[in-house]
Amino acid sequence: xxxxxxxxxxxxxxxxxxxxxxxxxxxxxxxxxxxxxxxxxxxxxxxxxxxxxxxxxxxxxxxxxxxxxxxxxxxxxxxxxxxxxxxxxxxxxxxxxxxxxxxxxxxxxxxxxxxxxxxxxxxxxxxxxxxxxxxxxxxxxxxxxxxxxxxxxxxxxxxxxxxxxxxxxxxxxxxxxxxxxxxxxxxxxxxxxxxxxxxxxxxxxxxxxxxxxxxxxxxxxxxxxxxxxxxxxxxxxxxxxxxxxxxxxxxxxxxxxxxxxxxxxxxxxxxxxxxxxxxxxxxxxxxxxxxxxxxxxxxxxxxxxxxxxxxxxxxxxxxxxxxxxxxxxxxxxxxxxxxxxxxxxxxxxxxxxxxxxxxxxxxxxxxxxxxxxxxxxxxxxxxxxxxxxxxxxxxxxxxxxxxxxxxxxxxxxxxxxxxxxxxxxxxxxxxxxxxxxxxxxxxxxxxxxxxxxxxxxxxxxxxxxxxxxxxxxxxxxxxxxxxxxxxxxxxxxxxxxxxxxxxxxxxxxxxxxxxxxxxxxxxxxxxxxxxxxxxxxxxxxxxxxxxxxxxxxxxxxxxxxxxxxxxxxxxxxxxxxxxxxxxxx
Amino acid sequence: xxxxxxxxxxxxxxxxxxxxxxxxxxxxxxxxxxxxxxxxxxxxxxxxxxxxxxxxxxxxxxxxxxxxxxxxxxxxxxxxxxxxxxxxxxxxxxxxxxxxxxxxxxxxxxxxxxxxxxxxxxxxxxxxxxxxxxxxxxxxxxxxxxxxxxxxxxxxxxxx
Numbered sequence: 001x002x003x004x005x006x007x008x009x010x011x012x013x014x015x016x017x018x019x020x021x022x023x024x025x026x027x028x029x030x031x032x033x034x035x036x037x038x039x040x041x042x043x044x045x046x047x048x049x050x051x052x053x054x055x056x057x058x059x060x061x062x063x064x065x066x067x068x069x070x071x072x073x074x075x076x077x078x079x080x081x082x083x084x085x086x087x088x089x090x091x092x093x094x095x096x097x098x099x100x101x102x103x104x105x106x107x108x109x110x111x112x113x114x115x116x117x118x119x120x121x122x123x124x125x126x127x128x129x130x131x132x133x134x135x136x137x138x139x140x141x142x143x144x145x146x147x148x149x150x151x152x153x154x155x156x157x158x159x160x161x162x163x164x165x166x167x168x169x170x171x172x173x174x175x176x177x178x179x180x181x182x183x184x185x186x187x188x189x190x191x192x193x194x195x196x197x198x199x200x201x202x203x204x205x206x207x208x209x210x211x212x213x214x215x216x217x218x219x220x221x222x223x224x225x226x227x228x229x230x231x232x233x234x235x236x237x238x239x240x241x242x243x244x245x246x247x248x249x250x251x252x253x254x255x256x257x258x259x260x261x262x263x264x265x266x267x268x269x270x271x272x273x274x275x276x277x278x279x280x281x282x283x284x285x286x287x288x289x290x291x292x293x294x295x296x297x298x299x300x301x302x303x304x305x306x307x308x309x310x311x312x313x314x315x316x317x318x319x320x321x322x323x324x325x326x327x328x329x330x331x332x333x334x335x336x337x338x339x340x341x342x343x344x345x346x347x348x349x350x351x352x353x354x355x356x357x358x359x360x361x362x363x364x365x366x367x368x369x370x371x372x373x374x375x376x377x378x379x380x381x382x383x384x385x386x387x388x389x390x391x392x393x394x395x396x397x398x399x400x401x402x403x404x405x406x407x408x409x410x411x412x413x414x415x416x417x418x419x420x421x422x423x424x425x426x427x428x429x430x431x432x433x434x435x436x437x438x439x440x441x442x443x444x445x446x447x448x449x450x451x452x453x454x455x456x457x458x459x460x461x462x463x464x465x466x467x468x469x470x471x472x473x474x475x476x477x478x479x480x481x482x483x484x485x486x487x488x489x490x491x492x493x494x495x496x497x498x499x500x501x502x503x504x505x506x507x508x509x510x511x512x513x514x515x516x517x518x519x520x521x522x523x524x525x526x527x528x529x530x531x532x533x534x535x536x537x538x539x540x541x542x543x544x545x546x547x548x549x550x551x552x553x554x555x556x557x558x559x560x561x562x563x564x565x566x567x568x569x570x571x572x573x574x575x576x577x578x579x580x581x582x583x584x585x
Numbered sequence: 586x587x588x589x590x591x592x593x594x595x596x597x598x599x600x601x602x603x604x605x606x607x608x609x610x611x612x613x614x615x616x617x618x619x620x621x622x623x624x625x626x627x628x629x630x631x632x633x634x635x636x637x638x639x640x641x642x643x644x645x646x647x648x649x650x651x652x653x654x655x656x657x658x659x660x661x662x663x664x665x666x667x668x669x670x671x672x673x674x675x676x677x678x679x680x681x682x683x684x685x686x687x688x689x690x691x692x693x694x695x696x697x698x699x700x701x702x703x704x705x706x707x708x709x710x711x712x713x714x715x716x717x718x719x720x721x722x723x724x725x726x727x728x729x730x731x732x733x734x735x736x737x738x739x740x741x742x743x744x745x
Contacts, residue, residue, distance in 0.1 A: 029605045033704035062704060066608060071702075109609060122698040126672045136706075157620070208617060213621060268617050273676075316675050322680035326673075354673040359638045383677050385684035394651045399685065434647070475729070476643075483729035510730030543725040549707070582706045582725060 033584040035060045036134065039083055040255055044575035046534065052095060056083035060102075060136060069109050077102040085562070086139040086569040090348045092169040100183070103143055103167075112152040117452070119143035120162050124193045126216035127352030128279040128309045128333065129260040132166070138569045139563060140347050141165050142337060144189055156200035163190040168336040169347055185338035187220035189350065208268040218258040218350060220339055220347055250503070253304050253339065258284050260335070260351075273315040281307040281356030285339045286332055289375045290457040307332035309353075320389065325382040331410055334374035356381045356424060357405040359563065362471045363502045363520050364491040365446050369563050370424040373455045376410030377423065383439060399432040414455040415460055425449040430471075442473040465495035483508045487518075498524025511523060514542045520558070540578070548583040597679050605720040607632075609704035612667070613693040615679065622699060623688065626718035629742055630663040631735050633711040634700060636670045637678055641727040642709040648732045656736055660743050664689040669700050669708060711735055717744045 008160050016361040041051040057080040064073035066081040103403045105118030121143050123131040134141045146164015153159070168185040199207055262279035270461045271528045283304040292303040302569055315324040341348035353372050355377040360366040372379075382404050390396035407423040415421045430447035435441070446469040453462040468491070475485040484507050491500040504518040517539040525531040540553025558577040561568035597609040609623040631649070635642030646666055649656075653664070666689045675695050682691045694700055703712065703720075711724040713735055722738040724731065 029702045031605055033706055035706040060706075064604070064702075064704060069609075071608075119694065121698070121701065123672065131696070134701075266617060274619065275676075313676050315680065317680060317683035320684050324676040324680045327678065352672070355669065356673065359674065361638055361640055383680055385680050387684045387686055389686060394654060434651075437651075455655040477729050480730045480733065508728035508730075510728040511724070512728070512735045514726070514728055530666050542726065544724070544728070544731075547710075547723045547725055549725040583704065584704045584723070 004149050009499075011453040028065055028070075030063065030065045031506070031584060032064075033060075033062040034582065036579075036581040037083065037136075038579040039137055039154065039574070040577040040579075042575045042577070047556065047573045047575060048531075049573055049575065051084065053081055053231075056081060058083050058086065058136070058139075068091035070107070071109070073104065075103045076100070083141075084574055085569065087570075088139055088169040094169075102141065102183075103145075111554045114148075114150045116148045116369065119145050119167070120148045120164060122148060123352065124162070124216070125212060125264045126311055128276050128277060128311065129214060129262045129281065129335075129351050130189075130191055131352035132218045133352070138346060141167050141347075142347060142349065145184065146188075156197040158195040158197075159192070159562070161190075164188065166350070167347075168337045168341055180279065185220075185341060185348075187218050187338045189216065189218050189337070191216035206270060208266070210266045212264040212266070214262045214264075216260040216350070218260075218335075218337075219256050220258075221530055222253050222339075253283070253285055257280055258335070266346060270299065271317045273309075273313070273317075275313040277309075277311045277319075277388065279309045280334070281335065282471045284332075284335060286334075286375075289332070289334070289457070291332075291375065291411070294413055297326075301421075305332045307335075309333045320387040322385040325380070325381065327380045328356055328377075329410070330372070330374055330377045330379075334373060355379075355424075355568075356407065357424065358383075358403045358428065360446070362469070362473075362487065362489055363443070363504070364442065364489045364500050365428070365469050365471065366563070367491065367500070367558075367560065367567055368405065368450060368465075368467070368496070369535065369561050370402075370426075370447065370450060371568055373407070373409070373414075373423060376414055376455065377407050378410055378420075379405070379407040379424075386558070393436075395434060395437050397434050399434075400429075401430045401432075403427070409455040409523050415453060416458040416460075418458075421439060421451055421453070421455065421462060422449065422464060423455055428469075438477050440475045440477075444470070444471040444473075445469070446471075465493070467493040467495075481510050483510070490547075496526065497522055497528045498526050516540055517553075547585060551578075551580045553578045607714050607718045607720060608699070610699045610702045612699045613675075613695070615682075615691045620692075623718070625663070625665060626714075627716060628661065628663050629716050629739055630665050630690075630714050631711060632667060632703075632714060634666045634667050634669055634705055634708045636668060636708055637674050637681060638670075639708045640665065643681075644729065645709050645711070645718060645732055646687060646689070647728040648729065649735075650685070650689070652732065652736070653688055655662075660740060660741055662743075664691060666690070667692045667694050667699060669694050669697050669705075671695055713738045713742060 021246055038057040041054050059078040061076045061357040062072060077091060078099045079094040082094040085223045089505045103119035105116055107116040121132050132142045132144050144162060144164035144166055148160060148162040150160040165188050166185045167183055195212040197210045199209045260281040262277055264277040265273045283306050286303055286305050295303050309330045313326045331351060335350040336348045337350050353374050355370045355372040355573055356371050384402045386400045388398040404427050406425045409415055409423060410420050412418040426446060426448045428444060430442060430444035432442045448467045449464050451462055451464055470490045472488045477483045487504040489502040494501060500522050502520040506516040520536040522529055522534050525533050536558050538553055538555030542551035554577050557573060559573035560571060562571045599667055607622055607626060609621055611619045614620050624667060631644060635646055649664055666687060670678040672695045675693050678693060709727045710725050712720050714720050721742050
């Protein structure tokens with residue numbers, strides 16, 4: 001704690017000095033951003049929830065100083081302790097109050113080059129082989145502590161290279177003894193990315209064409225001992241027949257180097273776009289996959305495999321009409337920051353493979369989100385948008401949107417039927433109508449189908465569940481200050497938890513106040529909900545002034561997946577008071 | 586410990602810094618080309634962060650788009666809509682922006698470099714930036730009608 005305070009003080013002192021020196025014509029400036037999420041957990045007999053700690057608080061303080069081309073910054077984080085559901089953190093010692101210096105950087109950015117030393121956030125192409133990013137909602141921070149250099153040559157060649165060690169919260173299950181509580185993986189990651197704009201090279205104005213390539217290397221010693229790593233061997237009846245412990249031998253990995261590469265092409269011409277990427281990776285540990293379980297049951301401990309991915313994206317935008325489609329094939333592409341890190345832990349991911357589905361915002365449409373299957377998946381999604389705007393008034397329009405997404409297994413061993421099976425299918429249509437300055441309405445229908453086995457092996461029952469979701473959303477702007485918004489939703493299903501109904505009322509006083517109440521009720525008692533119909537209510541108030549926003553709410557929250565950008569974190573059910581503060585200055 | 590914290594606070598308080606400026610970051614434009622945010626400076630602007638999953642963000646952009654004709658009669662300025670949707674949703678964000686007929690400069694900040702540089706925690710967040718690139722006002726959240734506050738702050742900037 002003292003060390004952190006000292007580091008912060010030293011940095012602030014350095015910033016002050018720089019600010020007073022006035023490097024550039026305008027001098028420097030500093031920005032401070034604070035985000036604080038706090039929950040006071042309340043016992044709830046209906047949910048049957050108990051809490052190891054009654055209070056949780058995730059807090060982030062970010063300070064940046066910029067002076068012309070020079071910038072420096074730090075991010076401090078406090079977990080007092082970490083909120084329930086942030087298991088990467090809670091299993092790594094953050095179930096007790098802790099404060100830490102989470103990231104720092106110093107950067108020089110010139111017109112054609114930049115140098116950054118500190119924690120690097122970056123992405124190569126579509127992220128198929130590399131993405132380091134922060135998502136506070138998910139509790140992910142996979143920044144690379146090291147350095148990055150970028151350079152531009154002749155306006156048509158862009159190059160970047162980076163090297164460092166990844167941030168990773170290791171937890172007690174799998175990691176080597178003595179490494180619990182660390183913030184960093186013991187691997188190193190290095191890579192480079194090059195982009196060549198052919199259209200800029202040949203001076204084309206209408207056609208934009210570029211080719212790109214990336215390379216990533218992860219290096220990690222293969223001779224470390226692993227603590228308590230085991231694999232349950234399951235017999236055909238679904239019972240655990242024995243447990244296999246694997247120590248020291250890192251599953252037959254022959255080299256400390258993992259190599260990944262990708263090649264890309266981007267083309268844009270008069271509203272039409274075509275993008276493609278192919279990625280490959282060398283042999284990597286695949287423990288936790290269905291393939292490795294099948295392999296280990298045959299007594300073969302050598303479980304490494306190479307992976308590949310392909311992505312194609314098509315788009316056409318003209319006037320008020322747009323269409324976009326993406327297709328993706330994944331095979332053994334799940335890649336860990338550290339082979340010793342926990343399997344399936346969200347933060348232990350070197351690349352970015354989000355689910356190709358629509359990210360739903362309505363309560364009932366986001367009850368059962370699809371989760372990507374990195375072991376083997378064929379996925380497709382398509383969107384169509386069209387807006388019909390009144391020629392007399394900008395305040396009157398129709399907006400039509402349709403989305404289709406689907407995913408299938410890739411390999412026969414992923415399913416009991418030994419055939420390709422549907423993992424997910426969703427079709428939804430929404431129509432938005434701005435009637436005049438006061439009234440706006442939205443109607444949405446979504447049909448979602450998902451496979452209960454999730455392609456997780458032959459021993460998991462495979463059934464397709466289906467839900468039909470109906471949503472009505474109306475907003476009435478009473479005057480320039482007051483407005484009211486209401487949602488009514490119904491989920492119709494013969495499967496899983498049966499039917500649901502939900503509603504929301506929101507009253508706003510511009511520009512400061514908003515009050516809301518929502519309720520979500522499971523109408524049927526089924527095996528999936530423990531024959532217990534539950535009511536999930538939530539009410540709250542928010543106040544905004546300039547850059548400061550405070551929200552207080554109280555409610556009962558369903559267990560489920562919290563998703564952000566196609567990546568999901570499991571959030572256990574809880575009832576409690578939530579206080580959220582964000583500010584920056 | 587407390588002394589150190591007091592010292593840190595005192596140092597922050599004693600900072601002699603000038604107005605916050607629009608940071609110079611590389612970000613993708615509608616045509617799929619990487620541009621520097623410094624190339625936007627020259628006209629006053631409202632910068633508004635949004636994502637497909639952020640309903641109030643889209644409400645705010647639609648409200649500004651509806652009012653744009655009236656506003657432009659009073660001031661020469663730009664609206665810059667910055668999508669923070671990740672790479673999976675970027676194509677869809679472009680499709681949405683085009684189909685809605687937003688008369689804005691649309692930027693796509695898929696790995697959130699611009700968002701991080703402007704210290705944005707949550708969306709919606711909007712900034713008013715003057716013709717010299719100084720950030721003169723910022724507002725978090727959206728309630729129907731609060732877009733008017735952004736325009737008033739923009740007009741104040743122009744009149745100064």
